Structure formats: C-alpha cells, structure tokens
Amino acid sequence: MASTGGGAPGTYTPTPTKKTQRSSFFSDSDVDWLRPDGRGFHQCRPAFFRTGAVNSAAGSAYAEFGNTKVIVSVFGPRESKKAMVYSDVGRLNCNVSCTTFATPVRGLGSDNKEFSSMLHKALEGDLPVVISCASLALADAGIMMYDLVAGVSVSCLGRNLIIDPILEEENFQDGSLMITCMPSRYEVTQLSITGEWSTAKLNEAMQLCLDACSKLDKIMRACLKEAASASLD
Amino acid sequence: MVGLSLGEKHFIQGGIDQNLRSDGRKRDAYRPISIETGVIPQANGSARIRIGATEVIASVKAELGRPNALQPDKGKVAIFVDCSPVAEPMFEGRGGEELSTELSVALQCCLLGGKSGAGAGIDLSSLIVAEGKICWDLYIDGLVISSDGNLLDALGAAIKAALSNTGIPRVQVAAGASGDEQPEVDISDEEFLQFDTSGVPVIVTLTKVGRHYIVDATSEEESQMSSAVSVSISRKGHICGLSKRGSAGLDPSVISDMISVARHISEQLINKLDSEISAAEADEDEM
C-alpha cells in the first residue's frame, strides 16, 4: 500500500485496526440493510448544479452529488493545428484530472494518469457526474447540442440494485451499469456494464437509470433557466 | 482509413438492407474463423486468431505479485492492447493509442466482472497463492496484426483461446513466515495447472448500419456505422459486460433487442470457438 500510495516513498496512511471487509449488511439474503449514508436503494444523492463556476472559461459548471464535487470548464473554440484541410465537423477534446485528495488514499487517482484505462476505473463512480456536469458546461458555453446529457449509474449488490452508489458501496459491488442519455429524445448515448447480469435484472436497472436521468435532467434544466433569467435581470 | 465513394457507400448500405452483404454474407454470419494456439513460446499461454482479414494475437504471462490490500484473497489481471503499425499505417507513432486504450477498457469491462469479482470471466480467487501475501498477476496482452473490422470480438476470442492454452506453474509456499514477512516460495518447473476457461465469456459486437445491425463487420462496413454495442455473454447466457461505441444515441428498447440478438448469436459463437480451440490444441500436441 505504501508504494502505490503517497508521493514520497516510505509514507503511509494510517488505517484502522479493523480490516475493511464486505460489511455484514451487504449480505445477499438481507434486504433490509441501510445504505451507509442512509438513503433508500432507489434514491439518488441530492444533486446541485451551478453554471458559471470558472470566470476565465467560455462556459463552466459545478456539480455536487453528496461528497462528489466536480468542476468542468469549456474553452475555445480554437483553430485546430492538426487539420490540414477544411473540415465541416469540429472536435471536442476531453480531459479529466483528479485531485490527490479525491480518494481515501492520497494520490491514487493522479499517479496512474499514464494508464488512462486505470484512471477510467478510478473514476468509474464519478463518471456520470462528470458527464452530466460537462453537458451543462457546454450549454453554458452556448454550444449547440441535440439535448442535455444526463448520466446515472446503478450498482448490483447481491440481489439488490442501488442507484447512484458512493465509493464505499462500489468497492463491494458485484456489477455496475452506467447509462448516459438525452432525456428529451429518449436516446441512450453511452452504456457500459460490468459484472454478471440476468436479462430481468438488466431491464430493471436500465429503467431505474432512465427514470433517474429524466429527474436529473429537470434539475439541470432548472439550473440553466435560473442562470438565464438571472443574466436577463 | 477507409475511403469510399458515394456509390460504394450506397452499395454497402443497400446490401445490408437486403440481407446480402458485399462479401456475400447474411447480416448474422461470421467470416471464417481460424485459431492457432501456443504461438509465443515465452508466454504462459498464447493464441492467434484470424477472422477474415482481421488477425490478432493474445498472450498471457503470469508473474508472482502481492494482492491488493482491499482484496487480499484475489489475484490481479491486467489487459493491454497494442495496435501494430503493420495493421494500418494510421497506427504509426501514437496514432493507435486512442484505439488501443478504447479496446483495453472495453475488454476489461467485458472480461473482468464487477469490483467484488462476481461475474468475472477469470476466477480471480483461483490466482491466490498465499492470502494477503502472494498471488499470480496475469498480464494479458493483445496485439492487432491486421485490421479489417470487428477487433474487439477477435481480441475477446483470442484471449479466451490464450487462456485455455495457459499453464500456470504449481507453487509451494514454505510454512513458517509470520506477520509482515513475505513467505518463501518454490515454483515448480514441471507441474502446471490448467486454467478453467469455461466461464470466460465471448464478445459479440452488433454494428448498426441504417436500420439493421450486423455481426462481424469489416472496416468498410464499420465506416458506415451509426453505433455499435459490444456484449460479453457467458455460456449460461448471462451478460458479463457491455460497452457502446459510436456517436449516435439508441432507443432503450433497441438496446434490449440488440442484447437478446447478441445472446442468440453468442451460443453459436461459443460452440464454434470451443471446437476451433480444441482442434488447435490437438494440432499443437501433434507437433
């Protein structure tokens, strides 16, 4: 742990004496356990959005889902140096960075930056938040879009499906499903699944996510409207 | 890069509409598949697979390592894909990097299961040597030699074949080490444990062109796709992973439909691969 953790070799994060095991309440048979933050299985964390978080950007947004906090900035448009000939499509470059204190063990996110696949893994749970926030930032930058994109994930723990999992829950999950969609067009733009799923479970999880996406979409739209009416005043 | 004229594009799309693709296949038909195992002697297991003009190699290397502190009873598996510039001039330099990463992530998503290890094609707890102290780290490397579409399915099949070709040396752990000490190990040169690959899923990619979807698309067909869904399915018919490519959105009901089609196709593919793999193993033994 010491070698993968902190920046300088030889330092370590003191851990509790008790080993973190899959807690008893995550057991398969018991359906009545509480989630660590007291939410219901199908209840998302309270979501908060605000546009215009970064002044120097063309568009930006801040999102807060419980303890997950994300800022997205949009810069540009810039002249492409790679394009040699005229092109009628633009390019969208995405870059995600993670603070060293974002994970319980310091530096777990950023040290692995060269393995972008690992970064992807580290970000797994926060990815839907990042995606939703990014679509809001693009809207704030005044870029034309088909629709806002909302992202939600579901974890499968034993027989239960829990929506919008936190890191602690994800560490014990048997499977995960993430959907990003354009709610007003009812189209799925991205879908990724890990772990073993039966068809019935899969359909249930997809429906849960889609419903949550449309709720999220309402919050995001409200945030944009608020910003727009504030700028009119 | 595939440069197609407007006429060629119409020809491909029209063929798919009429269930007769430009190479004479139906929408749900694969190109001929051939498998060779044990192609890299230094690796613990390896396989080469050809699907039409697409050719990939997968190799498995096993090394002793330390298990993750969060999961002391499990080994580790890392999957990396490299796109050789031999396959396509575009892969020269860093050109293949993006595709390589995308393929690696999709393979990890499809083969490694959930965080707790449930649904993984590779049983991670079988890789443990001494709990919390020593485990096997599997390094699975995929190499794209020739690229004519459907890379993910080919890589998935190659990894499945390479794993069934993999022998892991038997390890004796010396008793007596306590506390934080690393126990001594004795790695056998003769005895190898065969890997159980019955749980390794296959990957079926359905590529959507126009209103229809096709399996085993060539690069020319892929250039006309609106989106593609790759589903990894185990022998039992369970979904073990899924990832989507392509910019166009899909209606949720279309996705459900694609999954059930993929499940149907996977049954045939698993049987086909199994017979090819055992034939390849038999060939190798003869030589």
Add this chain to the structure above:
Amino acid sequence: MGVPDASGDLSSEMEVDAFRHLFPLRYFERHLSESIRPDARPLGRARDTTLALGAVASAHGSALAKIGSTTMLAAIKMEVMIPSTESPDEGCIAIDFHMPPICSPIVRPGRPAEAAPVISKQLSDTISSSGMINLKELSLVSGKAAWMAYLDIYCLDADGALFDAALLSAVAAFSHLQIPIVSLNDDGKIVLVSEEDEGAKLEKEPVNKEKRKLKLSSIPFSLTCILHKNYILADPTAEEESIMETLVTVVLDSSARLVSFYKPGGSFLANTSAVQDCVALTRQRVKELQEILDEAISGMEID
C-alpha cells in the same frame, strides 16, 4: 509607438470593447490617470476575499479561498513517515501547487503550466521560513514515526494574484487541520483509533491525544502589486498582469515582519519609495486577511 496619438484619436469613435482589446495599455492608463481601475476599484484596493473551511470531506484539513474570481482549493492529508536520523523528532510538510486545465485557457491538457512549479516553490519557501509551523509538533514517536503533511493546492479559476490566493488557502487549510488520533501497534506501525474505540478501554494508548491541532505562530499573508510608471496597483487581475508586467509580492507575518519579497524581473525598476509603498499596502492587507481568517475559524467553531 510610431503614431502615439492614433489610439487617442480613435478612442472617441471606437467602441469601448474594441479599444480595450486593440490598445490595452492605453485603455488601462486612461483609467489609471483617473485613479480608478476598469473593475471600479481604487488602485490600492484588493478584490473581495472570501474563505470557506472544510470544503473537502476526504481531507484532514481544507479550505477554499477566493480573491475576486481567483479560486484556490487547498487540502491537507496526513500520512506517517519515519523521520530522518538528523531530526528524529520532526515531521515534514510537502507542498504542491497544481494548475489543472480547467482553471485557465492558457493551460492546455498535457502541457503543465509554467507558473505552477514557481508558485509551488515560493509557497514552500514562505511557509517554512515564516516559522508558522513548528515541525516538532508533527512528531509522533521520536525516531520512529512522524507526520508527513501533504498540502495540495488546486487552482480552480486563475484570474491574477495566484500566489496570494494560494498562500491564503494554505494557511487556512492548516488552521482547519484536525489531526487524526493514532496509536502505535505491536508491529511498530501507526494505526488509526476509530471514534467508537475512543470511549472504550484501549490496548494501546493513543500517542497524540493532546495534539489534534497545530499551533500556528506568526501566520504569513501576502499581497501582490503591479508597478507601472508611478502607479501601484494592488491585487491585479489576470488581464492587468498580462498587460503590465512588473510584479512585486510582499509577504508579511501577522506581526508585520517581512517574511519574503519577490520581484521577478519586469521592465520597471522599483525605487525604494515604491517598495515602501508596497509594504505599507501589504500591512493594511494583512489586517484584512487576518480578520477574514479569524472570522472563518470562529464560523467553524459555532457549527
């Protein structure tokens, strides 16, 4: 410089925004001659400054500092290290300043910002030389274990005076720092004492029960000024910094002693009186910042 009056003539006909972009220096100098800045500040006034403690739940101490729209997020994570043999009862502080691509259009992904390592070094020098933290307080078991405090500061929005905001967030994070209670186990490793165990009888006594907070003596605060002709502009925005290049940063501690002084080049040579003016402005600013910090801390205590 060929046609010095060209812009002057045009200014009456041109739109304000166009004039600002075409002749930025003239635009600013016109304001300066009226003793006002484009954002309506007098020359010597700093922008509105806010401080929020405890912004990062996963860190042991954290703070979010805003000076105008320049935003800094600082967080401290405590890890355990084995102290060096030269100083067996001292801990260590590692400071890192980051400028992720979200903070400014100048920073591009994959190319680290040039300013970041410079500010990183200035922060470490300032904090260590100010003597704000007694490294002995970070010791746990002499010669065996001590705290390593990793302070990471992220610039979330870069709009000038980066060092000032970074330093403010850093000292605020240290004043918010709550050191976890730990004890030494049989293997010689430091382990956490969890909240539930606190009341119960422990097999091992905690080694730092009394040392949950660091005692901060003489806290450093800073002010960056632009020197341009005979004007001094306190707390510049990014636009001002890009147009007028001579910057002076003065760091004073809470008892108004000079901790550090930076003047990284620039075309205007400061005379002594200008330097004295900068120090005087900083002395004013230190009082303001001290109040803002005290307010933030007392706000925390009420919660």
